[in-house]
Amino acid sequence: MDKITMSIRVTANEKKMLMKRAERLGLSVNSLIRFWINTEPNSPRAFAKRTCGTCNGTGKIDDVNICKKCQGAGFAYIEI
Numbered sequence: 001m002d003k004i005t006m007s008i009r010v011t012a013n014e015k016k017m018l019m020k021r022a023e024r025l026g027l028s029v030n031s032l033i034r035f036w037i038n039t040e041p042n043s044p045r046a047f048a049k050r051t052c053g054t055c056n057g058t059g060k061i062d063d064v065n066i067c068k069k070c071q072g073a074g075f076a077y078i079e080i
Helices: 012-025 029-038
Strands: 047-051 075-079
Touching: 012 029
Parallel strands: none
Antiparallel strands: 047 075
């Protein structure tokens, strides 16, 4: 598979939104953008959604502390 370098311009507010969403999903901003690009209907998926084994998909450990592995999402995206 060929790799294509891509640049996008975002405002400061859009950058904050992307960073928050990526953090919530346990991804980097670049991984989040790659996920969006690769989940187009005519494009092969580059990531698989896996349930977090540490917290068993709940997002919390001991019903109090947020799981650090999946950052409270209960799942993680694993690159295929």
